[in-house]
Amino acid sequence: MHNQEQNQEQNQEIVLAKHPSGTVKADTFKFNTIDMPQCQDNEVLIKSLYISVDPGMRGFMDKGDDDAAGNKFKLNKPITSRTVAQVIDSKSQDFKQGDIVHGRFAWQKYQSVSTDHIAKVDPTLAPISTAVSMLGIPGLAAYFGMINIGQPKKGDTVVVSGAAGAVGSIAAQIARIKGCRVVGIAGTPQKIDYLEQDLGLDKGINYKQTDDMTAAIKAACPNGVDVFFDNVGGELFDAVFANINEHARIAICGQIADYNAKNPPQGPRPMHMLIKKSARMEGFVAYDFMEEFNDAKKQIGEWYNDGKITYKEHLIEGFEHIPAAFIGLFSGENIGKQMVKVADIEEF
Amino acid sequence: MHNQEQNQEQNQEIVLAKHPSGTVKADTFKFNTIDMPQCQDNEVLIKSLYISVDPGMRGFMDKGDDDAAGNKFKLNKPITSRTVAQVIDSKSQDFKQGDIVHGRFAWQKYQSVSTDHIAKVDPTLAPISTAVSMLGIPGLAAYFGMINIGQPKKGDTVVVSGAAGAVGSIAAQIARIKGCRVVGIAGTPQKIDYLEQDLGLDKGINYKQTDDMTAAIKAACPNGVDVFFDNVGGELFDAVFANINEHARIAICGQIADYNAKNPPQGPRPMHMLIKKSARMEGFVAYDFMEEFNDAKKQIGEWYNDGKITYKEHLIEGFEHIPAAFIGLFSGENIGKQMVKVADIEEF
Numbered sequence: 001m002h003n004q005e006q007n008q009e010q011n012q013e014i015v016l017a018k019h020p021s022g023t024v025k026a027d028t029f030k031f032n033t034i035d036m037p038q039c040q041d042n043e044v045l046i047k048s049l050y051i052s053v054d055p056g057m058r059g060f061m062d063k064g065d066d067d068a069a070g071n072k073f074k075l076n077k078p079i080t081s082r083t084v085a086q087v088i089d090s091k092s093q094d095f096k097q098g099d100i101v102h103g104r105f106a107w108q109k110y111q112s113v114s115t116d117h118i119a120k121v122d123p124t125l126a127p128i129s130t131a132v133s134m135l136g137i138p139g140l141a142a143y144f145g146m147i148n149i150g151q152p153k154k155g156d157t158v159v160v161s162g163a164a165g166a167v168g169s170i171a172a173q174i175a176r177i178k179g180c181r182v183v184g185i186a187g188t189p190q191k192i193d194y195l196e197q198d199l200g201l202d203k204g205i206n207y208k209q210t211d212d213m214t215a216a217i218k219a220a221c222p223n224g225v226d227v228f229f230d231n232v233g234g235e236l237f238d239a240v241f242a243n244i245n246e247h248a249r250i251a252i253c254g255q256i257a258d259y260n261a262k263n264p265p266q267g268p269r270p271m272h273m274l275i276k277k278s279a280r281m282e283g284f285v286a287y288d289f290m291e292e293f294n295d296a297k298k299q300i301g302e303w304y305n306d307g308k309i310t311y312k313e314h315l316i317e318g319f320e321h322i323p324a325a326f327i328g329l330f331s332g333e334n335i336g337k338q339m340v341k342v343a344d345i346e347e348f
Numbered sequence: 349m350h351n352q353e354q355n356q357e358q359n360q361e362i363v364l365a366k367h368p369s370g371t372v373k374a375d376t377f378k379f380n381t382i383d384m385p386q387c388q389d390n391e392v393l394i395k396s397l398y399i400s401v402d403p404g405m406r407g408f409m410d411k412g413d414d415d416a417a418g419n420k421f422k423l424n425k426p427i428t429s430r431t432v433a434q435v436i437d438s439k440s441q442d443f444k445q446g447d448i449v450h451g452r453f454a455w456q457k458y459q460s461v462s463t464d465h466i467a468k469v470d471p472t473l474a475p476i477s478t479a480v481s482m483l484g485i486p487g488l489a490a491y492f493g494m495i496n497i498g499q500p501k502k503g504d505t506v507v508v509s510g511a512a513g514a515v516g517s518i519a520a521q522i523a524r525i526k527g528c529r530v531v532g533i534a535g536t537p538q539k540i541d542y543l544e545q546d547l548g549l550d551k552g553i554n555y556k557q558t559d560d561m562t563a564a565i566k567a568a569c570p571n572g573v574d575v576f577f578d579n580v581g582g583e584l585f586d587a588v589f590a591n592i593n594e595h596a597r598i599a600i601c602g603q604i605a606d607y608n609a610k611n612p613p614q615g616p617r618p619m620h621m622l623i624k625k626s627a628r629m630e631g632f633v634a635y636d637f638m639e640e641f642n643d644a645k646k647q648i649g650e651w652y653n654d655g656k657i658t659y660k661e662h663l664i665e666g667f668e669h670i671p672a673a674f675i676g677l678f679s680g681e682n683i684g685k686q687m688v689k690v691a692d693i694e695e696f
Contacts, residue, residue, distance in 0.1 A: 037577075068594060237619065238616075252623055255623065266614050269614065274631025278630075
């Protein structure tokens with residue numbers, strides 16, 4: 001019965017039509033109608049449910065040599081991103097029809113994937129979509145960036161930029177749990193409400209309504225900034241950086257202000273200040289801490305179930321809206337994790 | 349007998365005549381003839397022997413709020429720097445006439461200082477002048493920047509800028525001792541010879557005779573750069589930074605290219621690359637590691653006595669040449685530690 005339904009529905013994919021120059025536009029992507037795949041031994045046929053779009057994917061769209069992890073998207077090949085999916089056919093003993101799984105999958109409605117590349121989602125722990133948000137790479141990036149790099153101590157002042165986003169909102173809450181004064185930066189009144197009311201931060205600053213961000217940070221952080229978790233970069237970075245304390249730790253998680261830049265952005269060199277303050281600036285991705293993933297997920301899950309941490313997802317519905325959801329990340333409208341709901345769970 | 353001699357010699361000091369704007373010139377300093385001091389209880393009267401001049405002192409000359417450590421020089425007050433001196437009169441049980449001591453003293457030929465601010469030099473360990481070079485703050489900065497921040501592992505590729513200088517020459521040798529491929533950057537043929545012949549580095553690069561430093565670093569570091577110990581900053585930083593490996597450690601020790609800049613220097617923002625490479629950039633001063641000073645001195649002394657590490661001092665003679673020696677630091681002529689010999693040891 002399911003197979004009939006499946007065959008009636010067309011399979012579709014989204015490929016990289018061209019390397020974007022500067023801002024990503026709709027013509028970066030191309031939709032193809034493709035065959036419904038069959039699964040081979042040790043593969044499962046999966047149906048995409050929630051597809052994640054992340055600012056960091058912007059770098060994978062550029063022309064140039066691939067990185068060590070093989071992240072770069074190739075022309076006329078499907079884009080990939082973290083996805084929650086459901087197994088609808090299985091040629092593996094480890095997965096059965098109906099299982100919810102996650103992994104980095106192609107932007108395809110249906111695909112057959114090796115069981116090496118998928119992991120099960122436990123639907124009893126939290127809503128399944130969190131496997132690509134709070135309990136996925138964004139939550140893990142927040143956790144390791146804040147805990148391992150930021151090393152917040154009770155009483156520290158912590159600033160998080162992009163604080164209403166998928167990563168920033170979790171990072172800021174972890175700092176709050178650790179007993180820090182937490183100041184979040186975001187760009188709409190709704191986001192500031194979210195930071196102060198829902199996330200319980202000490203202060204939200206709307207950078208779009210602030211003329212002198214350096215002064216605003218100074219006012220919000222009378223004891224200076226001990227930890228800076230930066231998702232944004234650019235002049236917002238400079239404003240926070242001007243207020244760092246001795247031995248400050250700066251976790252560079254994202255630079256959304258610069259991802260669409262055609263040329264390497266210029267700015268004040270930070271080195272002199274790093275010496276003056278004996279401060280540390282460290283870039284990272286969640287995968288740097290892969291061996292600690294399970295412990296971190298367990299901790300975040302505990303905080304969530306204890307009501308200490310909350311999350312928000314910004315859902316757009318429909319496979320056809322994936323490019324728009326990605327492009328929308330850079331206009332700063334999403335509160336929480338931006339993702340696309342592609343299909344409902346099926347009952348088997 | 350000594351007192352007679354002392355009284356015949358005039359005492360002199362050098363004060364900050366004005367805050368320099370941009371490059372330091374002779375008129376930044378003023379010489380005063382002053383009284384010969386008398387020492388009070390728990391003080392010693394000392395005679396300066398070797399006075400250290402260091403690029404990092406440039407920042408202390410600027411107008412503006414003092415830093416936490418109280419380093420800033422004040423108008424019409426004597427400049428201070430690390431100095432090796434001899435006790436010629438003592439009102440302390442802990443020090444006797446003839447003892448060699450070091451500390452951060454005023455640019456005065458004679459001065460009386462509290463015994464709280466001086467430490468004895470052991471003349472049997474190494475030449476006494478090393479108390480402000482290899483076994484002083486420059487050597488300690490090299491040690492902690494390389495060991496604690498750079499964390500070089502056997503087989504790593506390490507690049508040191510300002511490699512023929514007081515700090516860089518020690519840092520580069522420590523990396524060599526740790527089994528790394530070490531590439532040193534300097535700016536004269538004599539310095540390159542020094543790096544390759546005397547310090548035993550794998551490769552010296554004369555940046556003044558190299559058009560494309562990024563390509564030159566790439567050629568000298570076929571496996572990329574794991575540790576970058578930076579004394580220079582500016583475009584030299586950019587050239588090395590373009591070649592860093594995943595998980596690179598960048599110890600920001602000095603930025604001599606920028607110390608005389610009137611405005612905060614601009615350059616390509618490093619954040620994106622830090623994320624891409626999961627790399628770390630950390631500023632520091634030797635005093636961050638004060639609790640480990642004795643262990644580090646012992647280790648450097650052992651390497652020296654085992655012939656594994658060597659040092660060079662660039663001596664200028666005469667108290668009247670201190671300003672010129674300081675100014676000369678920024679023209680890049682000194683090989684090894686720049687200091688001024690002010691007087692000979694006396695026999696008592």
